[in-house]
Amino acid sequence: MSDYISSNTMKRLPFYLEYLLKIRDEGIVNVSSKAIAVALNLGEVQVRKDLASISKNGRPKIGYEINSLIGDLQKFLGYKDLTDAVIFGAGKLGTALLDYNGFEECGLNVLMAFDSNPKKAGKSDSGKPIYTLDELPMIAKSMNISIAIIAVPAQHAQEVCDIIVENGIKAILNFAPVHLDAPKDVIIKNENLAYSLALLSIELKAKK
Amino acid sequence: MSDYISSNTMKRLPFYLEYLLKIRDEGIVNVSSKAIAVALNLGEVQVRKDLASISKNGRPKIGYEINSLIGDLQKFLGYKDLTDAVIFGAGKLGTALLDYNGFEECGLNVLMAFDSNPKKAGKSDSGKPIYTLDELPMIAKSMNISIAIIAVPAQHAQEVCDIIVENGIKAILNFAPVHLDAPKDVIIKNENLAYSLALLSIELKAKK
């Protein structure tokens, strides 16, 4: 159980968790690194190293006790104490994200959306509130928003980013296909739908 | 100009392109690796290495001629000959993707969506067709679909994946939060919205 965990390892952890939850449903109690490796198409040493970094319940000959391992993963991934996030932009993508129900099981609480257009204000299909952008400062002050999700058109993204930063939010997931400038202490992750797809397209071409 | 390009480099190329397009609009004709590095928060040697892998128009003292560099990037990224993609699942996320207009400038042509529910069949807001899943075999035969995008609920994703594979599509972008099994010659990219966000949340916690 070492102290530093690489971001590559962190990216794999949710997949281990998902797989373990699946096989637990099938009544399996213990699992070996080899079985996990085969199922997820990884190296078995890699699996052991990854798991060793967050858990110490692997036992020679027996493998890992699934329940404990799931507990360790959930604990490390913080899937219990919810983190609050809000969405900027209540267009199609924004509302799709607002009503997407896969976030909560990952410890994320998507609370509300903001849109500059007052006509969008109100409630989403699932009943979550949509506010106008003007209302952000007030709301940001009264609650602890950890993460902002940008789902506005590219041409407004930087502007919205500036507003987010001004309101003290330190982590941004950006769906707009532009590079955002922000102070260094703000973490920005770009989640460009088109680029992921383009990358897949390039790989496909390279394979031929 | 070497032959092998790492996937890390490939992920950065679209950002160079985007930045170059932006500054070309501002009337800039030449740009140095240093300027690009500062703007995109990368190392300048890394920028030079990345660019050298797809272009040979950098010149000492002068830098890169923006127009040629943009051309080289677009050519390499294949942003000219469009790749055809289709979406599975015409729910919120599926229709948001169907009507998302950022794909085309990345060389991607999102043509249509499929949904198992016949009530969803018809046209999207932007006028793209939505078919029932039954119609896939016929359509897949008559045209060359390169990429499938899975935007169905998690519990149906594997089932849809199997259908996609059966119909000869070799690249899948998966938005469902489950691991998919497919033959080795099928490229699968997982684009789990919740995980990206969860990862950001973990980083944020780690920083404190």
Place this chain on the structure above:
DNA sequence: TAGATTGTTAATCGATTAACAATC
């Protein structure tokens, strides 16, 4: 020419994989 900037070779860094001792 001198200074700036490229492209490339070598050094460093980090992540993955292989080998193997520990142990159930």
Place this chain on the structure above:
DNA sequence: TAGATTGTTAATCGATTAACAATC
């Protein structure tokens, strides 16, 4: 005990960074 499986140390691999010669 013998076999299986873990965790860890060492070796390999690949990507980033530093150093520097080439050159405009």
